[in-house]
Amino acid sequence: MSSSKPPNSRSEAGSVPAAVVNRLSLYLRELQHLVAEGIQTTSSSQLGERLGFSDAQVRKDLAHFGAFGHPGVGYRCDELISEIRRILGTDRVWTVALVGVGNLGRALLGYKGFESQGFRVAAAFDSDPAKVGDRVEGVEIRSIEEIGQIVARGAIDLGMVAVPAGFAQAVADVLVAAGVRGIVNFAPVSLALPEGVSQVGVDLARELEQVSFAVASRLRAEGA
Amino acid sequence: MSSSKPPNSRSEAGSVPAAVVNRLSLYLRELQHLVAEGIQTTSSSQLGERLGFSDAQVRKDLAHFGAFGHPGVGYRCDELISEIRRILGTDRVWTVALVGVGNLGRALLGYKGFESQGFRVAAAFDSDPAKVGDRVEGVEIRSIEEIGQIVARGAIDLGMVAVPAGFAQAVADVLVAAGVRGIVNFAPVSLALPEGVSQVGVDLARELEQVSFAVASRLRAEGA
DNA sequence: GTCTGTGAAAGTGTTCACAGCG
DNA sequence: CGCTGTGAACACTTTCACAGAC
Known part of the structure; x- marks a missing residue:
């Protein structure tokens, strides 16, 4: 001291x-x-x-x-x-696991802006057996059951959740149990996470709602 | 009074x-x-x-x-x-134009969460002639030159910009000129918009940075 | 002269705590 | 009783304005 x-x-x-x-x-x-x-x-x-x-x-x-x-x-x-x-903290590379390789997940896998900012999407998981084994943007899609192994091996720092709302909490629980330290959640639900795990939520409909509120307010002000 | x-x-x-x-x-x-x-x-x-x-x-x-x-x-x-x-303002339906049908744009076109919240992606535009004329999720991709016509016809309220950073300001200018009242911007740049046009920015790398800051802080606190 | 870093002042947003209603 | 709505207290953020460094 x-x-x-x-x-x-x-x-x-x-x-x-x-x-x-x-x-x-x-x-x-x-x-x-x-x-x-x-x-x-x-x-x-x-x-x-x-x-x-x-x-x-x-x-x-x-x-x-x-x-x-x-x-x-x-x-x-x-x-x-x-x-x-x-x-x-982006003076080093953070490895990120993506869960949910639907439309949005695919876009996240292909997003060019992560690499230059210090993030590498190093693993992708999906529950659909038809997708498991495929490669998207050079990343092999694994079964959701493998999250534990891959993350706990210490190779993964953060998670991105891009699954339907009803599965997001369960997926988050698995990620947290496997040792992930932070989550970006694209599902439109509020995740309950233990202390010590950070989360940021991105809800596309909510972003539009913020804009529509501003526009609607302006219209109301003009119209009145 | x-x-x-x-x-x-x-x-x-x-x-x-x-x-x-x-x-x-x-x-x-x-x-x-x-x-x-x-x-x-x-x-x-x-x-x-x-x-x-x-x-x-x-x-x-x-x-x-x-x-x-x-x-x-x-x-x-x-x-x-x-x-x-x-x-x-979502007690009515807002029509939305998407500009930029790359990976992210495609995901936005297919996103199921908009409709139920009062947003309809009613038009999509891309500068790539190879994409123009295609249909994605039932929406025909039009040439960027047509933005003016379609939006000014009064059919479009809001815009979503999903083009590379270097083109975002130009695209936003066209949308604004055409009469759009608000923009959700997915490009990693700050748009300069005139008063009276609302914007919300969604930057995927920035979302991850918020998480990495929180995690890095926690690691520093533990490690020290 | 330019521009930072920073206390002090002003302004906002949040929490407290309770009156009043169902 | 339980729960809302709200003024008053508190905490936090932003702005101001200036001393000090280049």
């Missing part, structure tokens, strides 16, 4: 608001676009402007994790990219 | 926090599950418990829009479902 804290490092595990983490990965994405445009240095105001946030918001968010900027200069893009990847 | 306000109605268009709208569609989903389980009446605490929120949170959220509960009883599920659908 004595000891000097290492400089340039904050809690990171401590309670960082989810909204901050959300924006962090937006910053990362935008920094990568900047680099692709040949821009090497940016500022909190440039970054904020491109994303619709204030400059102060950008600086405060980053301040949760350390001091990465250069007063009078701004942020070196490649430097900040490295820092954010380290914070998000 | 005199006048009696009509009972059971609040602003709705007024500034409702996005977080509230997000939870609203979670409530809707959960209420639909409750009905499927044969449960007809629920309470703020039951609803909250199943979703991980406090009972007070549920009541406060709903209070933004009116008084839908029955003291001493709770909420009648079907009643509350109707109210929330009205608030979200």
